[in-house]
Amino acid sequence: MSVYSKFADHILIDLLKKDDQLAYTEIFERYSRVLVNHAYKILNNRDEANDVVQEVFLSIWNRRMELIITGTLSSYLYKATKNRILNHIAHEKVVSRYVDSISNFIENDYVFADSKLRERELESIIAKEIALLPEKMREVFLLRKVEELSYDEIALQLNITDKTAKQQVYNSLKILRLKLKSTLHIFVW
Template sequence: MPVYSKYADHILLNLLKEDDQLAYTEIFERYSRVLINHAYKMLGQDEANDVVQEVFLTLWNKRNEITLTGSLSSYLYKAVKNRVLNHIAHEKVVSRYADSISSFIENDYVLADSNIREKELEAIIEKEIGLLPEKMREVFLLRKVEELSYDEIALQLNITDKTAKQQVYNSMKILRQKLKPFFGIFIW
């Protein structure tokens, strides 16, 4: 079996393009910590982890389309930087939106049916969580409901913490996609 840790980045990238999962794992092992530290300087720990997970998920999903003009490390750094900037821009939009909602509520425009809408949305969310694949749902509930750390989940389910993180990331992506149509209806 080849020792992937000894391979240069360009060799790993070529193997990745051939759907070699061990090459992907080596790239992840080689760069994830330093990329998280890079993102952490601009975001918090959870956001930095999420951003790096998104970059690596995109790397895997677009492995056959990637053409580098520079090094793999500079490509990954740039991808993380762009995700961080998008995240910060999104947070500013969310903050402005939250401020406008607060202003709306402070001006006594409380909606009578907000509790009903909240319960309907909770029921829809619970239904969609129930439709997740069994293992993904289990990891998601341990993280988001029982608030266990990724290490605790890994220990409890006998999986790696990276697998736990990936399962939570995948479940959040599925739920966001499934629930997106409801947010416009239930907000107001």
């Protein structure tokens, strides 16, 4: 048993301010266990409770020369521990929000970006296949599907019957379906 164990807290603090490592060790021995138990009741995690208390004592050691304690040492240590716990919880919430944000990005934005990329690739493939259609069929198809003209309007513009216009669109869709069938299954999950 050390002679320091007989000293009152205020004497240990004075010795600590004079860089006395044994005074620091006595303060640690006197209060660390009870502070860890206190932190554990709040955090429900023994390792986190130990870390919080270690941080409190490390801070005391690092600031020992300018340490100002009004009131009792025990109340100062409890308050310092409580503040560290609150900082720890706030940090955990920030980390949790960050992880949630990253997860949300991966689940939504990344998938959205990926689907936009696949959509552009698919549009490019479809445009190439449309370009390969016979000229008159392509012209009727584009007037109907891109310009959104009625079959009657197409018939008047191209000097064909509306029945021919319908048949050309039907034939072009049939060709496109056949050519794109193998490509489309790649784009569907």
